[in-house]
Amino acid sequence: MDRLEAMSILLQTVDKGSFTAAARSLSMPLPTVSRKLRELETQLGTQLLVRSTRKLALTEAGAAYATAARRILREVDDAERMASGEFAAPRGELVITAPVLFGQLHVLPIVTEFLAAYPDITVRLLLSDRNLHLIEDQIDMAVRIGTLPDSSMVATRIGVMPMVVCASPALLGEFGTPERPEELAGLPCIGFDSLAARTTWTFRRARGSGTVEMPIKPRLSVTTAAAAVWAARQNIGATRLFLYQCADALQHGDLRPILAKFQPDPAPVSLFHAARGALPLKMRVFLDYSAGRLRSQLGKLEATATEWAHR
Template identity: 65%
Template sequence: MDRLEAMAILLRVVDKGGFSAASRDLGMPLATVSRKVAELEAHIGTRLLVRTTRRVAPTEAGTAYVASARRILEEIDETERVAAGEFQAPRGELILTAPVLFGRLHILPVVTDFLAAYPEIDVRLLLSDRNLHFVDDHVDMAVRIGALPDSSMVATRVGTMRRVVCASPTLLAAHGTPQAPGDLARLPCVSFDFLSPAATWSFRPGGTGRTVDVPIRPRLSVSTAEAAVWAAARGVGATRVLHYQCAETVRAGALRIVLADFEPEPAPIHLLHAGRGALPSKMRVFLDFAAPRLRDALALL
């Protein structure tokens, strides 16, 4: 049995969600695809795939094996490219993920410049406000905003982002501009559930370094920052979002930032990738290309 070939076939079955789709993609008979995976499972001594009602998915052991197999095949591919003198010409598909609005405003411009600089690399940019899984979603690199959990991931910090409270001039004229976090009690608010799931907002009184939680009165709770900014601009209530999410509306004059002296620590922004030894060249060159450009762009916010 050619284990490397069997690994590659297994990955294609997982990526395509089934044996038939992998067979078509590989141009290989379905029976051959099934036999190669079965031989690999027999060699390892455990089941790697399970059929669900909709697709083929890896078992618990299969998930770990797929991740290792993907790493092994990438490292072999990288080694062959270096040996062939292609170290200076990275190629292949790079899969990135980022929050929707942040990705559109800040990652997409970097990606378009990167594609021009590296014509042999293709990029698949997955914009999602949920954190995609590196293995399950086949992600190479991710943008994460906020504190990172302890993990084996490698993080490159590219900046920070303020968490701001903003309100429409009309609302402030009717209710008064808050001078301290406690003044929010007299303002209706729009709660952005992802950033502030509870009916409290955290603040850091100037010069203290400690945080305090202030109760708010949410007239409206929404699940996206775009909806929170839209509602706040129309006077429904004050809202708290990340600065980039409201910056354009603030520049247009439809919202004003308040309580700037009481903002909590800015949220860190990182480019994240799996900690798995030497990076494939496509990832290394993107990291070197993107990190300084993102730092420069975020420094202007």
């Protein structure tokens, strides 16, 4: 029995939540996954998984074994990277993930310059608005907008991302420009969220500290920023987005920012990777290369939002 393979299969089964999902992720027949896990349990002389029709759970022994298996596989991965020279010279494949539009506008140009500077490194850039799991999906580094709840990750803060409520000049000409968040009730709105349409928008209180949730009644709800921007340009309603998602429309005057002085604190933006020992040089050089450039770009966006808030 290939012990390392069996460990990998066990961890994929636990992480994916089922034998079927693990088999799909591993491109392995379902009976093979089940057989190899039975062989591992036989070899160890203990039950690792509790199987039922509804869920899959680790036994106490299985939880301890899975923790050790993660550590062992990580150490083996580091050893292979070191043997291949990734710790001695910046080379190999670097897997990076970022939100779709932010990745296209801000990460991809940096990656193309990085590739020219480091010809022995190749990059696989995964653009997704879903937060991919670094360990499960074998990703080296991620760009995230928002608070990072996972304390096992190492984050490098590269800036902040303001929120913007914006609307077309024609819509504001018809309904008037709100001066306070409470006046949104008289303005048609476009709801946007990548998972589900929000029915409240957060604003800073006019007096005192803290924030307030203002209810909205969207005339239209969409699941992509591009759709929200397009609909706002068509005078359907006001929408609320991260600044980078609507910066082009604002720059060309197709949309105008409103209620800028009431926007809550901007969301943090970070480059992060899984906690480990020494970083392979390909990750270290990308972190050093990209962090300053991203800080510069985000700084310009933050300055623009600050200017609007003081008008």
